Amino acid sequence: MTARPLPDASAEAARPRGPVIEAYGVHKSFGDNVVLDGIDLAVAAGETLVVIGPSGSGKSTLLRCINVLEPIDSGRILLEGEEITRKGAKVAAIRQRIGIVFQQFNLFPHLKAIDNVTLAARRVRKMPRRQAESRALDLLARVGLQEKARQNPHQLSGGQQQRVAIARALMMEPHVMLFDEVTSALDPELVGEVLVVMRDLATTGITMVVVTHEMQFAREVGDRLIFMDEGKIVEEGVPADVLDGPKEERTKRFLQRSLQMAHSLEELSITQEGEVE
Ligand SMILES: Nc1ncnc2c1ncn2[C@@H]1O[C@H](COP(=O)(O)OP(=O)(O)O)[C@@H](O)[C@H]1O
Ligand SMILES: [Mg+2]
Numbered sequence: 001m002t003a004r005p006l007p008d009a010s011a012e013a014a015r016p017r018g019p020v021i022e023a024y025g026v027h028k029s030f031g032d033n034v035v036l037d038g039i040d041l042a043v044a045a046g047e048t049l050v051v052i053g054p055s056g057s058g059k060s061t062l063l064r065c066i067n068v069l070e071p072i073d074s075g076r077i078l079l080e081g082e083e084i085t086r087k088g089a090k091v092a093a094i095r096q097r098i099g100i101v102f103q104q105f106n107l108f109p110h111l112k113a114i115d116n117v118t119l120a121a122r123r124v125r126k127m128p129r130r131q132a133e134s135r136a137l138d139l140l141a142r143v144g145l146q147e148k149a150r151q152n153p154h155q156l157s158g159g160q161q162q163r164v165a166i167a168r169a170l171m172m173e174p175h176v177m178l179f180d181e182v183t184s185a186l187d188p189e190l191v192g193e194v195l196v197v198m199r200d201l202a203t204t205g206i207t208m209v210v211v212t213h214e215m216q217f218a219r220e221v222g223d224r225l226i227f228m229d230e231g232k233i234v235e236e237g238v239p240a241d242v243l244d245g246p247k248e249e250r251t252k253r254f255l256q257r258s259l260q261m262a263h264s265l266e267e268l269s270i271t272q273e274g275e276v277e
Pocket of ligand 2: 059060061180181
């Protein structure tokens with residue numbers, strides 16, 4: 001992990017040190033389908049962890065378990081040293097410490113950008129309107145959207161809407177941000193503006209877990225990368241090391257396939273199992 005400037009050193013110092021997220025032997029099935037098959041993980045304070053892996057490997061489920069949106073079958077997940085998967089954990093309070101951004105922006109269409117950003121703080125935290133709006137404007141400025149604060153979602157591009165969603169997730173001052181393929185639904189020319197916002201966010205010292213297909217982002221912004229397949233962490237390391245010199249066969253195959261897709265469709269075909277080869 002590299003040292004990073006902190007947005008507010010005093011607040012940061014008051015927080016517990018050590019890993020922000022820990023997972024020990026996490027198992028999760030849907031019926032017969034084993035989706036998380038013994039996940040052990042630690043995400044250090046300020047670290048940006050990038051998660052890659054094929055569709056269906058359990059990446060989204062992992063994020064949803066960390067955000068206590070899915071119960072796990074066995075194992076433990078800790079947030080800042082506190083076990084969040086124990087019975088009786090205060091889920092609402094835990095979720096306030098975790099910001100999550102999904103592929104679908106899920107903005108309220110009838111609310112202006114700024115009202116989408118302030119809604120939870122005003123409702124849940126009972127933050128006064130003026131204070132909430134002032135903070136929301138700061139956050140919208142940070143994602144490059146101060147001018148768009150009074151626009152409704154339909155007046156914004158997909159990239160702009162996703163940046164509003166990021167500002168919304170930051171509103172509750174989360175201690176960790178989870179990103180689940182947040183650029184996958186965007187037109188290619190809008191991907192960059194969202195990645196740049198995430199890159200800048202990573203330098204503020206906030207802890208981030210980023211599920212992505214954007215290998216260049218993984219390489220440049222990730223402190224560490226994990227490759228998941230069939231519910232397991234198959235390989236992990238410094239992003240450039242894993243991307244340039246994968247050790248495991250499954251990682252090699254996945255990266256080769258991603259590269260192939262990026263360069264040419266010519267040699268690809270659909271197998272009988274419906275997979276691309
Ligand atoms: N709510 C659910 N109910 C049943 N099966 C699910 C549910 N969510 C995910 N799954 C299954 O779990 C597996 C992993 O899904 P997911 O975590 O979304 O993978 P990824 O994000 O890596 O594509 C898939 O086989 C998927 O069909
Ligand atoms: Mg997913």
